[in-house]
Amino acid sequence: MSTILTLMMPLIMGGVGLYALFRRVDVFAALTDGALDGLKTLLRIFPSLLMLLPVISMLRASGLLDALAGLLSPVLDRVGIPAELTPLMLLRPLSGGGALAAATETIRAFGADSLIGRTAAVMIGSTETTFYVIAVYFGAAGIENGKRIIPAALIADLVGFVMAAVTVRWFFS
Amino acid sequence: MTLAIIWVIGVVAAVGYSLFAGTTEAVAAAVFDGVETAVQFCLGAGVIMCLWCGVFEVMGRAGLTKGLTRLLKPILCKLFPRTARYPDIFGALSSNVAANILGLGNAATPMGIKAAQGMAKLRGERSAKELATLVVLNTASVQLIPTTIASVRAACGAAVPFDILPAVWVTSVCSVAAGLLTVKVLNR
Numbered sequence: 001m002s003t004i005l006t007l008m009m010p011l012i013m014g015g016v017g018l019y020a021l022f023r024r025v026d027v028f029a030a031l032t033d034g035a036l037d038g039l040k041t042l043l044r045i046f047p048s049l050l051m052l053l054p055v056i057s058m059l060r061a062s063g064l065l066d067a068l069a070g071l072l073s074p075v076l077d078r079v080g081i082p083a084e085l086t087p088l089m090l091l092r093p094l095s096g097g098g099a100l101a102a103a104t105e106t107i108r109a110f111g112a113d114s115l116i117g118r119t120a121a122v123m124i125g126s127t128e129t130t131f132y133v134i135a136v137y138f139g140a141a142g143i144e145n146g147k148r149i150i151p152a153a154l155i156a157d158l159v160g161f162v163m164a165a166v167t168v169r170w171f172f173s
Numbered sequence: 174m175t176l177a178i179i180w181v182i183g184v185v186a187a188v189g190y191s192l193f194a195g196t197t198e199a200v201a202a203a204v205f206d207g208v209e210t211a212v213q214f215c216l217g218a219g220v221i222m223c224l225w226c227g228v229f230e231v232m233g234r235a236g237l238t239k240g241l242t243r244l245l246k247p248i249l250c251k252l253f254p255r256t257a258r259y260p261d262i263f264g265a266l267s268s269n270v271a272a273n274i275l276g277l278g279n280a281a282t283p284m285g286i287k288a289a290q291g292m293a294k295l296r297g298e299r300s301a302k303e304l305a306t307l308v309v310l311n312t313a314s315v316q317l318i319p320t321t322i323a324s325v326r327a328a329c330g331a332a333v334p335f336d337i338l339p340a341v342w343v344t345s346v347c348s349v350a351a352g353l354l355t356v357k358v359l360n361r
Contacts, residue, residue, distance in 0.1 A: 001339075008335040012318070016228055020235035027231055034230025037279070038223035042215060048176070049214060054207025055180055058187035061203035063194045094175050104214055104325050105207070112331035121326055121337050125319030126344040130312040136282065137308045141289035148359035149305050153312035156352030160313070163347045167340035 048097035049104075056087065056105045081165040082116045088123060089161050093130035093154065100124065118172060122164040127157050217328025218321070225320040229277055238280065241271040252306060252353075255299045262291035266307060276316045285311055302360040309356045313349045317342075 004011065020027045059065050069083035076083045088106060091098040103120045110116040130153045137143065191200040232238070242264075249267055250257045257263050266288035272281035285307070292304040319341055327334040 002333070002336070005335045005338060006333050008318070008323075008338070013228055016231050016235065016237070019237070020231045023235045025231065025234045030231040030234045031227035034227035035223045037230065038226030041226070042219045042222065046211070046215060046219075050208065050211040051180065052176075053211045053214075054204045055183040055187065057203035057207035057210065058191075058200050059183055061199035061206075062187040062191040062196050064186055064190040067190070067194075091179070094179075098176060098179065100321070100325075101211075103322065104218070104329075105210060107325055107329045108210060108213075112326045112329040112334075117326075117329070118337055118340070121319075121322045122340045122344055124322040125316070125337065125341040126314050126348055128312050128314045133312045134308060136286070137289050137311065140286040141293040141304065143289075143293065143304065143308070148356055149308050149312075152305070152309045152352050152355035152359060155355045156309065156313040156348045159351035160344055160348035163344040164340070167343045168337075170343075171340050 045097050045100070048095075049101050052098050052101040053105060056102055059087070060105070060109065079162050079165070080169065081161060082119060084110070084116050085120055085123065085161075088120055092123065092127055092161075093157055094132075096129040096132060099129070115168060115173065119165050119168045122168055123161055126164060127160040130154065130157055213328065214325070218324040221324035221327055222321055225324065229275070232275060233277060233280060238268060238271045238275060238277065241274060242267040245271055245274075252310075253303045255295070255297075256288075256292055256303050259291065259295070262288055262295075265291065269307075270310065270315065273311065273315050274317050276318055276320060281311075302356075305360065306353065306356050309352045310349070313352045314345055315349055316345070 017027055020030070065084070065087065068086060072086055073083035076086070081089075084106065088099060088102040091102050103124045106120045107117040110120075112118075112121075134146065134149060134153060138146065143149070187200055187203075191197045245267055249263070249270060253263070253266060256266060265284045269281050269285035269288055272278075272284060289304060289307060292300050292307065318335075318338070323334045323337070326337070
C-alpha cells in the first residue's frame with residue numbers, strides 16, 4: 001500500500017496514458033490542453049489567494065489566531081480537533097479560495113507531515129465549498145427551499161471535520 | 174460580500190490585536206510573508222495542479238467517465254429511483270457523480286445542473302426529495318484523489334504527498350453518509 005501511495009502520481013500518469021493510447025486518444029494534445037485549462041483555473045484563483053494569504057498570515061503573526069485557538073480548544077479538544085484549524089473550518093463552507101489559503105498557510109506554518117498539517121489536508125480533501133455549490137444549484141434549478149439541503153450539507157461538513165482529525169490520528173500516530 | 178467582510182475584519186482585527194499584544198512588527202512583516210506564500214503556491218502547488226489537469230483531460234477524452242458511469246448505475250438507481258425512470262436526466266446525473274469521483278470539477282458542474290433542472294421540471298414531492306439528495310451529494314466531497322491539496326503538500330515538502338489518501342477516503346465516506354442520512358431523515 002505504501003509503495004502505491006508513494007508512486008501514486010506516476011502510476012496514474014502511466015495508467016491513464018496507456019489506456020488512452022489504447023483508446024486511440026492523442027494523449028499529448030490532451031495533456032497540454034488540460035494543462036492550459038489548469039493555468040486558466042490558477043489565474044482565476046490567484047487574485048483571491050494573493051489577497052487572502054497576507055490576511056491569514058497577519059492574523060497568525062498578531063497572535064490573535066493563537067488566542068482564538070486557546071479560547072476554543074476546550075471545546076474542540078473534546079472532539080479531538082486541533083484548535084489551530086478553526087479559521088480553516090470557518091472558511092471551508094464559504095469560500096474555496098479562502099479555505100485553500102488557510103490550509104496552505106497552516107501546512108506551511110506547521111509542516112506538511114505534522115499532525116495539524118495532515119488534518120488540514122484531509123479536511124480540504126474530504127469536503128467541498130458547501131454554500132457555493134448550494135448557490136449554484138439553487139440558482140440553476142430554481143430550488144426555493146433549503147430546509148433540508150442546508151442542514152444536511154452542514155452536518156456532512158461537520159462529520160468531515162471531526163473524522164479528518166480522527167482518521168489522521170488513526171493512520172499517523 | 175461574505176469575503177469582503179472577512180477580509181476587512183481580518184485586517185482590522187490583526188492590526189488591532191497587534192497593538193494590544195505588541196506584535197506590530199510581526200504583523201507588518203506578515204503581509205509580505207503572505208504574498209510570498211501566494212507566489213510559492215503558484216510556482217509549486219499551482220504547477221503540479223496544471224500537470225494533474227492535463228492528466229484529467231486525458232482521462233476524460235479516453236472515456237473513463239463513461240466507464241465509471243456504467244459502474245455506478247446500480248447504486249444510483251437505489252438512491253434516485255424516480256429519476257432513474259428518465260434516461261436523459263439519469264444520464265446527466267450519473268455523469269455528474271462519476272466526474273465528481275474522478276475530480277473533474279469542470280465537467281461535473283454542467284452535468285449536475287442539467288440533471289437538477291430536469292429533476293426540478295418533474296415536479297412532485299418524490300423528485301424534490303431526490304433533487305435535495307443530489308445537491309447534498311455535490312456539497313459533500315466524493316473525489317477519489319484530492320489532487321489540489323496533495324499538490325500543496327508536495328510543494329510544502331511532504332515526504333509522501335498522497336499518504337493522506339486512506340484518511341481522506343474514510344473521512345469522505347463518513348461525511349457523505351452523514352449528509353445522505355440527514356437528507357433522508359428530513360425528507361420524511
